Amino acid sequence: MSNGYSSSSAAPKNADVMEGGHDNVMPTQEYVRKIIEDVSEDDHFTRGPWLSAVVYLDAEGVMESVCLGDMKKYCKIGKLERVVGVVMTCTPNSLGDMTITIKDPSGTMGGLIHYKVFQQEEGYARSINIGVVLILRNVFVFTPKSSNHYLNITLRNIVKVFDKDTEF
Known part of the structure; x- marks a missing residue:
């Protein structure tokens, strides 16, 4: 077959x-x-x-993902339906969360990955680092100023992580 x-x-x-x-x-x-x-x-x-x-x-039949460079078009009710991006920076903080910068071909955006993502048995403690590609869904966007947007990433948001050493 x-x-x-x-x-x-x-x-x-x-x-x-x-x-x-x-x-x-x-x-x-x-x-x-x-x-x-x-x-x-x-x-x-x-x-x-x-x-x-x-x-x-x-x-998966997905033909479009969110472009980080065009938030006004894609952000609906404070959420992004789908985000695909390369992790450019990642820094753990004292609370166990991780601050990241994620990039797609249209731009970059900061984000925070909740500490529970790393603590769960199925967590991503070893797999989320610089160079991995994340596919995320239904991600809340925190916007303290009209020009600053940050992703709030939880375990429920992570669809797939592609390791930086993935061969194609």
């Missing part, structure tokens, strides 16, 4: 990724090549963790 994956790569053989709506469907491999060309000045988006996240979202 075929699972849709070739033995030589992690990408589905017949997966399609929509770009710009239902009328523009392109194969995943072509979409990945386009991403690599579009963001070639920042290699975080050409590495295995990011590309694996793109393929994962495609397999």
